[in-house]
Amino acid sequence: MATSSSSYGIEQLEKGCYYEWMSLQAKHIANLKEALVSQRSNENDHKLEELVRVIINDFQKYAEKRLKLSHRSCSSYFAPSWNSSLENSLLWMGGCRPSSFIRVIYALCGSQVETQIFQYLHKIDGNKKDDGLMSELTATQLAKINELHMKVIKKEDKISKKSANMQEDVADMPIAVTAYTKDLVEAGVVVEDALDKYEEGMAVLMAEADKLRVETLRKIVEVVTPVQAAEFILAGKRLHVSLHEWGRVREDGRFGCARAGEAAARG
Amino acid sequence: MATSSSSYGIEQLEKGCYYEWMSLQAKHIANLKEALVSQRSNENDHKLEELVRVIINDFQKYAEKRLKLSHRSCSSYFAPSWNSSLENSLLWMGGCRPSSFIRVIYALCGSQVETQIFQYLHKIDGNKKDDGLMSELTATQLAKINELHMKVIKKEDKISKKSANMQEDVADMPIAVTAYTKDLVEAGVVVEDALDKYEEGMAVLMAEADKLRVETLRKIVEVVTPVQAAEFILAGKRLHVSLHEWGRVREDGRFGCARAGEAAARG
Numbered sequence: 231m232a233t234s235s236s237s238y239g240i241e242q243l244e245k246g247c248y249y250e251w252m253s254l255q256a257k258h259i260a261n262l263k264e265a266l267v268s269q270r271s272n273e274n275d276h277k278l279e280e281l282v283r284v285i286i287n288d289f290q291k292y293a294e295k296r297l298k299l300s301h302r303s304c305s306s307y308f309a310p311s312w313n314s315s316l317e318n319s320l321l322w323m324g325g326c327r328p329s330s331f332i333r334v335i336y337a338l339c340g341s342q343v344e345t346q347i348f349q350y351l352h353k354i355d356g357n358k359k360d361d362g363l364m365s366e367l368t369a370t371q372l373a374k375i376n377e378l379h380m381k382v383i384k385k386e387d388k389i390s391k392k393s394a395n396m397q398e399d400v401a402d403m404p405i406a407v408t409a410y411t412k413d414l415v416e417a418g419v420v421v422e423d424a425l426d427k428y429e430e431g432m433a434v435l436m437a438e439a440d441k442l443r444v445e446t447l448r449k450i451v452e453v454v455t456p457v458q459a460a461e462f463i464l465a466g467k468r469l470h471v472s473l474h475e476w477g478r479v480r481e482d483g484r485f486g487c488a489r490a491g492e493a494a495a496r497g
Numbered sequence: 498m499a500t501s502s503s504s505y506g507i508e509q510l511e512k513g514c515y516y517e518w519m520s521l522q523a524k525h526i527a528n529l530k531e532a533l534v535s536q537r538s539n540e541n542d543h544k545l546e547e548l549v550r551v552i553i554n555d556f557q558k559y560a561e562k563r564l565k566l567s568h569r570s571c572s573s574y575f576a577p578s579w580n581s582s583l584e585n586s587l588l589w590m591g592g593c594r595p596s597s598f599i600r601v602i603y604a605l606c607g608s609q610v611e612t613q614i615f616q617y618l619h620k621i622d623g624n625k626k627d628d629g630l631m632s633e634l635t636a637t638q639l640a641k642i643n644e645l646h647m648k649v650i651k652k653e654d655k656i657s658k659k660s661a662n663m664q665e666d667v668a669d670m671p672i673a674v675t676a677y678t679k680d681l682v683e684a685g686v687v688v689e690d691a692l693d694k695y696e697e698g699m700a701v702l703m704a705e706a707d708k709l710r711v712e713t714l715r716k717i718v719e720v721v722t723p724v725q726a727a728e729f730i731l732a733g734k735r736l737h738v739s740l741h742e743w744g745r746v747r748e749d750g751r752f753g754c755a756r757a758g759e760a761a762a763r764g
Binding site for chain 1: 736
């Protein structure tokens with residue numbers, strides 16, 4: 231079979247960029263765990279701060295790299311073939327919702343409160359509580375995080391609105407009129423240009439969303455202590471990696487071994 | 498290779514349901530074209546009205562059928578494997594935005610105005626204008642359509658907001674905490690239950706969105722004449738079928754023949 235190797239190459243580069251990022255995340259997870267354990271014995275916050283800084287910069291670099299690759303084929307980032315349908319249904323502008331970073335903090339704090347109540351009710355020594363959850367946040371920190379949550383949701387809504395308008399525009403001239411008046415399988419130059427413009431617009435929105443994701447991470451890190459920042463980043467990364475894995479397992483279980491074979495070939 | 502035939506069967510049923518709907522759409526398009534031509538000679542609005550009624554009911558039946566199939570695997574409707582990435586990037590709650598129906602009307606009206614200006618400037622007889630576009634809407638009709646547009650956008654926003662909350666909930670307890678505290682490839686009962694609840698919630702939203710899609714179609718049909726209704730439904734269907742085809746052609750062009758082979762096998 232003849233293959234358009236340069237075009238086929240773009241898809242391979244996109245997938246490669248993603249899998250490189252996923253393996254970097256595994257490395258980040260290991261580094262964060264190690265740094266948190268080491269911090270408990272030597273209380274060296276500086277090393278944790280540096281690690282968190284490097285990790286956020288790596289995320290920004292990944293965002294920049296995939297944006298470069300997305301030129302005129304941005305659509306593929308809105309429901310990538312390398313994701314399970316569960317993950318794709320959770321996507322917002324080609325990634326996670328920045329507001330969900332904050333929900334991760336609430337989850338860890340809430341879980342902490344639940345653990346403390348459990349310990350109190352069962353008369354368990356508080357010092358022996360599990361050490362996997364986030365270090366307690368002060369009321370001031372929580373108030374700042376809550377304020378940030380509200381701001382981030384507003385910014386998300388603005389980007390969602392722009393995306394809705396772009397989606398609606400596709401149902402307008404010239405695309406709708408061409409579809410109505412011409413019995414063509416090929417779109418033609420006018421429609422191709424309009425679709426290119428749509429995909430370029432979506433790439434701009436994805437970049438805006440990535441900027442908001444990075445900015446939200448940085449603002450959270452400003453509010454919390456270095457230990458809390460490391461715990462939070464670790465929780466976010468483990469959630470991402472787990473959802474990727476769990477979504478795939480659910481899909482394989484649902485759709486049988488045909489998919490499992492594909493997944494193994496992908497991995 | 499051993500295959501979980503019952504699970505694999507669900508995916509085949511979902512795909513089958515979609516392709517059945519696409520071939521029904523092709524039939525609807527042919528019927529609408531024929532009925533519009535025939536109406537021009539005999540002015541029998543009743544036949545057109547009946548056809549539009551049948552077509553909207555067919556859409557409702559399709560929505561009900563796929564909802565039944567989506568039980569606990571609703572995610573697959575949010576970025577179906579049978580769509581190109583272009584189409585998936587245009588999806589809203591597993592289908593088109595109801596507001597885009599109204600944009601199709603605006604597109605046809607705007608195009609009509611453009612055609613009239615062109616005819617005026619080129620001194621072409623107005624009666625000889627192309628007969629593919631929508632019959633002119635009155636100012637009263639346009640005002641009603643505009644009012645409907647505003648209402649539909651508000652309802653879309655409400656559904657989008659609910660979906661955003663559900664996406665955020667996944668980043669909260671118990672999912673985020675389990676991901677953080679356990680090194681497990683398998684999700685476990687608590688997480689599986691939470692993910693099932695999420696997918697069931699998304700299925701409810703998809704049903705709400707389908708209800709809004711059907712309701713919007715019915716309200717448009719109430720405002721316009723039977724001829725206009727048939728022209729509008731025809732335009733909407735052709736837009737859907739064309740975007741499906743154009744998206745696939747763009748993707749095949751971009752990603753080479755590997756995908757083209759898959760598409761041929763699907764078709």
